[in-house]
Amino acid sequence: MRSAQVYRWQIPMDAGVVLRERRLKTRDGLFVYLRDGERDGWGEISPLPGFSLESLDDAQSALLGWVNAWRQGDDRALPEVPSVAFGISCALAELNDALPEAADYRAAPLCTGDPDDLVIKLADMSGEKVAKVKVGLYEAVRDGMVVNLLLEAIPELTLRLDANRAWTPLKAQQFAKYVNPDHRSRIAFLEEPCKTRDDSRAFARETGIAIAWDESLREADFRFEAEPGLKAVVIKPTLTGSLERVKAQVAAAHALGLTAVISSSLESSLGLTQLARIAAWLTPQTIPGLDTLDLMQTQLIRCWPGSLLPCGAIEDMEPLL
Numbered sequence: 379m380r381s382a383q384v385y386r387w388q389i390p391m392d393a394g395v396v397l398r399e400r401r402l403k404t405r406d407g408l409f410v411y412l413r414d415g416e417r418d419g420w421g422e423i424s425p426l427p428g429f430s431l432e433s434l435d436d437a438q439s440a441l442l443g444w445v446n447a448w449r450q451g452d453d454r455a456l457p458e459v460p461s462v463a464f465g466i467s468c469a470l471a472e473l474n475d476a477l478p479e480a481a482d483y484r485a486a487p488l489c490t491g492d493p494d495d496l497v498i499k500l501a502d503m504s505g506e507k508v509a510k511v512k513v514g515l516y517e518a519v520r521d522g523m524v525v526n527l528l529l530e531a532i533p534e535l536t537l538r539l540d541a542n543r544a545w546t547p548l549k550a551q552q553f554a555k556y557v558n559p560d561h562r563s564r565i566a567f568l569e570e571p572c573k574t575r576d577d578s579r580a581f582a583r584e585t586g587i588a589i590a591w592d593e594s595l596r597e598a599d600f601r602f603e604a605e606p607g608l609k610a611v612v613i614k615p616t617l618t619g620s621l622e623r624v625k626a627q628v629a630a631a632h633a634l635g636l637t638a639v640i641s642s643s644l645e646s647s648l649g650l651t652q653l654a655r656i657a658a659w660l661t662p663q664t665i666p667g668l669d670t671l672d673l674m675q676t677q678l679i680r681c682w683p684g685s686l687l688p689c690g691a692i693e694d695m696e697p698l699l
């Protein structure tokens with residue numbers, strides 16, 4: 379006997395969360411719950427405004443159509459909509475015991491503003507010290523100085539940087555000028571420094587700073603290829619699609635000798651804990667990019683170990699079926 383429910387939810391965000399120049403006041407999304415006899419599973423469907431091509435309403439109708447068919451015994455293909463395919467595939471994987479429970483709850487601490495906050499977080503971090511710093515939001519020269527200062531102050535630190543394509547070649551050069559060449563190898567990678575892929579490749583060539591693709595993975599002409607200066611690909615499952623597709627992308631990256639980093643699309647704690655499991659399963663050697671829970675004011679259903687945020691229950695969500 380199959381049964382299912384779809385829940386819609388809204389989580390207030392921390393005051394300062396800005397995505398693609400838009401303030402994100404709330405994170406809105408859906409959960410799917412599937413039950414088949416004694417087995418069950420949850421999945422999260424939360425398209426990210428400014429990054430996902432689908433709206434939440436598009437996702438909701440694709441999800442409801444699939445779930446209504448599934449509960450009547452129709453095992454149809456997953457919808458094409460990436461966030462929906464991801465959420466349903468997670469629920470099915472839980473139901474079929476195909477998503478291992480072990481999780482990688484290490485998260486590279488994310489710094490979007492004050493570097494002093496990062497220094498405090500890093501002091502508490504045990505094991506490998508890796509952090510992610512957003513660049514391209516302020517002056518490129520300031521970014522260069524901050525990165526240099528962090529690398530100088532903490533000798534065992536490795537940094538991941540992310541410019542989200544903010545820089546012209548000139549700005550990217552201004553940034554690099556302030557980073558001591560001796561420290562550049564401790565920049566594990568810089569995600570998408572420039573507006574075009576060719577400019578980003580030239581930046582890697584000219585500065586010796588390794589780059590990573592993130593936004594590029596969602597472009598129609600993108601191919602997985604090893605190229606000089608390219609170190610990693612950042613895989614955001616909510617933007618990618620089904621778990622099968624995520625697995626295929628991780629395998630393609632590994633086959634080329636590239637690092638694959640599983641990264642958050644600002645999912646709720648339920649989705650984030652599943653991403654921590656996906657990371658432990660598919661990219662066990664790599665710390666995932668999942669330090670986004672504290673951008674939110676609450677957790678939902680499943681909690682991130684050690685988080686002090688309150689955790690909402692099923693009653694806090696709106697059932698749609």
Ligand SMILES: O=C(O)CCC(=O)C1=CC=C[C@@H](O)[C@@H]1C(=O)O
Pocket residue numbers: 397429486488510540542592612641642643644666667668669670
């Ligand atoms: O990758 C991480 O370490 C955390 C997630 C993260 O940096 C992002 C999540 C979602 C949107 C972006 O602002 C940003 C990114 O571009 O990678």
Ligand SMILES: [Mg+2]
Pocket residue numbers: 540542569592593612
């Ligand atoms: Mg990125």
